[in-house]
Amino acid sequence: MTETGRQLVPVILCGGAGTRLWPMSRDDLPKQFLPLAGPWSLLQSTLLRFGDATRYRRPVVVAGETQRFLVAEQVRQIESKATVVLEPLARGTAPAIAAVALILAESDAETLMLVLPSDHVIGDEATFHAKIDAAIGAAVDGRLVTFSIVPTRPETGYGYIRHGDGLAGHEGVFAVSEFVEKPDAQRAQEFLAGGRYFWNSGMFLFSAATLVAELERFAPDIVAAARRAVAASATDPDFTRLDAESFAAAPSLSIDKALMEKTPHAVTLPCAIGWSDVGSWAELWTIGTKDANGNVVVGEVIADDARDCYLRGDEALVAAVGVQDLVVVATAGAVLVTSRQRSQDVRTIAERLRGRG
């Protein structure tokens, strides 16, 4: 049990797609299914992170219909159990979270939902669990807690949360003063220096009842569509399938847009937990374990006088000779070679390839 005696339900959002980790991530195999940081996939690592049954209840994984077997197999591989809720189509995070809240509320509306992306890395899990403990009181009190991240660089690729006053009786929890869109480089530098801006990580804690009540207020059509999709859902031993026609009626919105930016009950708990959204190969170099020459080496690799490189051979041998600051990722059919500074630009390559088919 957590220190407050409440068990939480991890709600793991697995519907994301992405192209920034091409050639490994592809449309039909997004990064949460890949073993990018350790022996297990990011999804599996997320499940294992919340595997302590004394603290966390059986997790719910929300995934796209077409990825149901991939999810189920990855859950099976780690000998875990999860309730897999299938979205018949992608409508953003708000309808998905609403549907899970309604399902959980059927047995207990006070259930605390720990909402988590499936494709993040947490370097300091012990601190994260402690931060979660610290958030429970606020969630029980009817707040919607966003776990924000203490920034470590002037990142222009994330949204930020500016915190307001501390929440009385909840050490470390602050009112949300403002959600801020991705800043330009100068503002990002100011945010980093100012100390009142934190990265919006997309991780939340709230009760099913609070979530549904607040959504009823700020996005009633989402709750209505989710309610119908749950009522008409089909459950078999492996999957809970939301009703397609009902779910399609929900507007496609993120939980931030639909609710967090509007509700007066949003609060935030800044965390320094070694968080990474694994947004680029360079990021995997940053968080990876380095050899004596500063290389992060994964798979079949021969490094001869290579320095500060990310080298990955997946079904193909990579030989790197006399190079530095590179990212080299080889799969059986494709190879990426780029500088660490440019690895964000891989997205355009993946998009060009998609254009080609």
Added chain:
Amino acid sequence: MTETGRQLVPVILCGGAGTRLWPMSRDDLPKQFLPLAGPWSLLQSTLLRFGDATRYRRPVVVAGETQRFLVAEQVRQIESKATVVLEPLARGTAPAIAAVALILAESDAETLMLVLPSDHVIGDEATFHAKIDAAIGAAVDGRLVTFSIVPTRPETGYGYIRHGDGLAGHEGVFAVSEFVEKPDAQRAQEFLAGGRYFWNSGMFLFSAATLVAELERFAPDIVAAARRAVAASATDPDFTRLDAESFAAAPSLSIDKALMEKTPHAVTLPCAIGWSDVGSWAELWTIGTKDANGNVVVGEVIADDARDCYLRGDEALVAAVGVQDLVVVATAGAVLVTSRQRSQDVRTIAERLRGRG
């Protein structure tokens, strides 16, 4: 016909092995069989270079037993004809050349043999043909002509020939003053500046009679073994197979060591013909056709802000983003990434892999 009215027999030595172009060249697929500089393999390009039947007679290709089908298939692909003489085992170039000389001498001892490696590139073929014409007189006069190469850089990886006096009556042909082993960097610089040292290319012109006579004098055991190997050879529609036991008795020696460094009849004809021994990937960049960004691109490649790179995707797509001065060579199973300056060091990688098996 050549300007002197003599037809030559190209004798193409195809027995070489090498590891400097890993991952494409491998023990069982040396570089002469690979399409490294154009649509045809280096062997095929060599055959096509001497395909003018008015100037050159049917070529002889000397190859290892195990590579006979590879050779025969490559000859067939270009709709060429060649006499393929098989070495039962590798004994260096001297026994191989001796055996071919003896075979050719059976019909005409005055046959002029143009001895050529199978794995070189000649950028300026017209000048090379002219240089060959210029060498014929000396060869007819009983000289052994080495085509040496006007050096373009202080190369430490080649042997050099120092030329002596001009040969009277043979414009451009010089006595050989000395064969020089691979120099250190300082001497190589002096050689380049001095203008009397040329690269030893391993390309020759001499008559079968001269070759046999001079070898009888300086390496009689080679001629004896070759003579027995030819006498006991077996010829079928596709191959002439030298007798293994006889051939094995020949000492293993290069034609330089066995003869050229000893005979007083060695002469040299310096050439500036865009010659390359394709000794490294960087060399293929140097001789290759570059795009607007200075990249040499072969096969499946996406280059996005890449500069002065050699990029090759062979059964694998290479995406190069924001990099420069690199060599990237991808095959289905292995990828090399190195700087152009370091591409010579690939040999050690190939040798480490051979150790692993």
